Amino acid sequence: MLEGINNGIEQKPEYTRKSFTSNLEKADGSFESFSIRLDKNGKPPLVVFEDIDKTLLHLEPTYIEIRKVMWPKAVEKDGIEEVGRVHLAGFRLGTMWRELYRMHAIYNLDKIEWKDANKYAEEFLAVGKEGEHIDEPNDPLHIECDKLLKQFDDIAAETVEKQAKENPNFFDEAKIQPVYKLNALYKRLGVVVVGMTANPKRFANALCKYAGLGESFMDCATDTDVPGTKEYKMQYLIKQLEKKGIKIPFDKILIIGDSPLGDVGSGSKFQKLEKEKHPEVKTKGIVINGNEEDLMVAVNKLKETKDMEIHAMDVNQVPLDKHGDSDLTQKGRDKFYTEINRLE
Numbered sequence: 001m002l003e004g005i006n007n008g009i010e011q012k013p014e015y016t017r018k019s020f021t022s023n024l025e026k027a028d029g030s031f032e033s034f035s036i037r038l039d040k041n042g043k044p045p046l047v048v049f050e051d052i053d054k055t056l057l058h059l060e061p062t063y064i065e066i067r068k069v070m071w072p073k074a075v076e077k078d079g080i081e082e083v084g085r086v087h088l089a090g091f092r093l094g095t096m097w098r099e100l101y102r103m104h105a106i107y108n109l110d111k112i113e114w115k116d117a118n119k120y121a122e123e124f125l126a127v128g129k130e131g132e133h134i135d136e137p138n139d140p141l142h143i144e145c146d147k148l149l150k151q152f153d154d155i156a157a158e159t160v161e162k163q164a165k166e167n168p169n170f171f172d173e174a175k176i177q178p179v180y181k182l183n184a185l186y187k188r189l190g191v192v193v194v195g196m197t198a199n200p201k202r203f204a205n206a207l208c209k210y211a212g213l214g215e216s217f218m219d220c221a222t223d224t225d226v227p228g229t230k231e232y233k234m235q236y237l238i239k240q241l242e243k244k245g246i247k248i249p250f251d252k253i254l255i256i257g258d259s260p261l262g263d264v265g266s267g268s269k270f271q272k273l274e275k276e277k278h279p280e281v282k283t284k285g286i287v288i289n290g291n292e293e294d295l296m297v298a299v300n301k302l303k304e305t306k307d308m309e310i311h312a313m314d315v316n317q318v319p320l321d322k323h324g325d326s327d328l329t330q331k332g333r334d335k336f337y338t339e340i341n342r343l344e
Helices: 060-070 072-078 080-089 096-108 117-125 140-166 170-174 177-189 201-210 230-243 260-264 266-274 292-301
Strands: 016-025 031-038 047-050 192-196 253-257 283-289 309-314 337-339
Touching: 016 201, 047 177, 047 230, 060 072, 060 080, 060 140, 060 170, 072 080, 072 096, 080 096, 096 117, 096 140, 140 170, 140 201, 177 192, 192 230, 230 253, 230 266, 253 260, 253 266, 260 266, 260 283, 260 292, 266 283, 283 292, 292 309
Parallel strands: 047 192, 047 253, 253 283, 283 309
Antiparallel strands: 016 031, 309 337
């Protein structure tokens, strides 16, 4: 299901090419033009929604610098490794408002027990709890956390720009190369690829600008654009694509991300949101992982997700071709590409 690589997307004569400009600025200040294949109904052969962190980029070196500025007292008291461990544990919570309130509560309100992200979710985010509506714009906690979000966004964007300018190769070294190679193949095939991230807009735009994602993505949805989880970002991105004149093939949607439920599992939720309006809706998923342990975690978390075809891609097992690039062709694919449903 590496759609379009040796199978899945053929150069059928009924497709025509049309150029569309990305909404994302590149490092040189320009905007990429994409040659997208459209059928007679104006639909591309596939629309791909991708996460960024741990899917396309290893951002831990960037987050280390962000944490030093965002939570200096916590870093001084507990050390950068401990603050990093605590922060990272909250990434699975789904949105920046949830994440940032947890960090604020731990380090400013002495809610030390919320270092356990599961406990925080149960005691604060669950239905009937104080933070149940924290993602909703009119909620007082949401409004309070917007101040934290802006602070984080400014610090993060400035950090990305500084790292890129001090070392032009910084984000090349952070790239998860097999997924970048996958995007290059999708681009050549005229497939639409967009990004979605639970990060604020300035930070995400800086990453797209300096890490070359503006050359892969036609657009990117952020927490600034869409409060809430990834299925809502998918809806937002579809509206943006439709504004450009691209009609969506709701039965040909692919989601790629490292989080089994937060990224790929959003496809199942998206299907439920769109089923009444688009009964043909069908999503597929690729979970990005780096070892056998990650694979088993994904299998366990997705065992109840029966309405999607889902594969796992171990990026550390992808072979290299004679040029040293990731080789995603059919040969040897079974070593790095596994259908999750078959492992239950």
